[in-house]
Amino acid sequence: MLIIIGIVVVIASVVGGYAIPGGHLAVLFQPFEFMIIFGAAIGAFVTGNTKTIISGTGKSFGRMMKGPKHARDGYVELLSALYLIFKLARAKGNLALEAHVEKPEESDIFAQFPAVQDDHHAMLFICDYLRLLTMGSDNPHELEALMDMDLESHHEEEHAVATALTSMSDGMPALGIVAAVLGVIHTMGSITEPPEVLGHLIGAALVGTFAGILLSYGFVGPLAAALGNIISADSRFYVCIKAGILAHVAGHPPAIAVEFARKTLSTDIRPSFYELEEAFENMPAPA
Numbered sequence: 001m002l003i004i005i006g007i008v009v010v011i012a013s014v015v016g017g018y019a020i021p022g023g024h025l026a027v028l029f030q031p032f033e034f035m036i037i038f039g040a041a042i043g044a045f046v047t048g049n050t051k052t053i054i055s056g057t058g059k060s061f062g063r064m065m066k067g068p069k070h071a072r073d074g075y076v077e078l079l080s081a082l083y084l085i086f087k088l089a090r091a092k093g094n095l096a097l098e099a100h101v102e103k104p105e106e107s108d109i110f111a112q113f114p115a116v117q118d119d120h121h122a123m124l125f126i127c128d129y130l131r132l133l134t135m136g137s138d139n140p141h142e143l144e145a146l147m148d149m150d151l152e153s154h155h156e157e158e159h160a161v162a163t164a165l166t167s168m169s170d171g172m173p174a175l176g177i178v179a180a181v182l183g184v185i186h187t188m189g190s191i192t193e194p195p196e197v198l199g200h201l202i203g204a205a206l207v208g209t210f211a212g213i214l215l216s217y218g219f220v221g222p223l224a225a226a227l228g229n230i231i232s233a234d235s236r237f238y239v240c241i242k243a244g245i246l247a248h249v250a251g252h253p254p255a256i257a258v259e260f261a262r263k264t265l266s267t268d269i270r271p272s273f274y275e276l277e278e279a280f281e282n283m284p285a286p287a
Helices: 002-019 031-048 051-066 072-092 094-102 120-134 140-188 195-249 254-262 273-281
Strands: none
Touching: 002 051, 002 195, 031 051, 031 140, 031 195, 051 140, 051 195, 072 094, 072 120, 072 195, 072 254, 072 273, 094 120, 120 140, 120 195, 140 195, 195 254, 254 273
């Protein structure tokens, strides 16, 4: 919603600021200038990126509209799920987690927390590292190093689309200049025309520069930044999981391990200690 509001404000400000003093909007409609800018930008984007990034870019627009996957309630569910998992492991040993991580879709623990269970990648992350615990890998330093490599790889993969959009945004002002230069070349071929005709041609050429800069700084650049912010926000889910599991492996009681995880969250999504305490009290004992 915020992205739509921002785009509307940009369009209203630019168009209104031009039209209200008496500017003619029809002059700004230069389809061939736009064809040069959009066509060259898309061609360069396809040339410079992999098939995975290109397809991911199309999918990312829906993600931008929806915003981060998890809000405050989602983190309450995550921390509650971790608490039950750690409580079960504390009472019966890490091997008791095997049934839950091998078939998480049938787990009575994860079934209580749809915000966690419905996040496919987060479930893979949780189950992969809990599976290592059931296999006897309980060295917190080794697990942390492995988690860091996993998260770094995931971070690079996720940010590849945002980086590609940023590169596209950086190139659009230059492509606008290309369109403007081509417009000037076309104008020079009509140098013998009367002033009103030359004025129209020069104005059309300058629209290329205007469009390239506006598209870059008014639309594509902010969209790339928004996507990067959403990806960073979603990555907190994984950092939270990492902190909780490492605290559990280090031997901390379930409530303390969850507190380690809670402290990784920013204040706008971090549930309070008392919110979690109330949530824990209302949960059934792990089976």
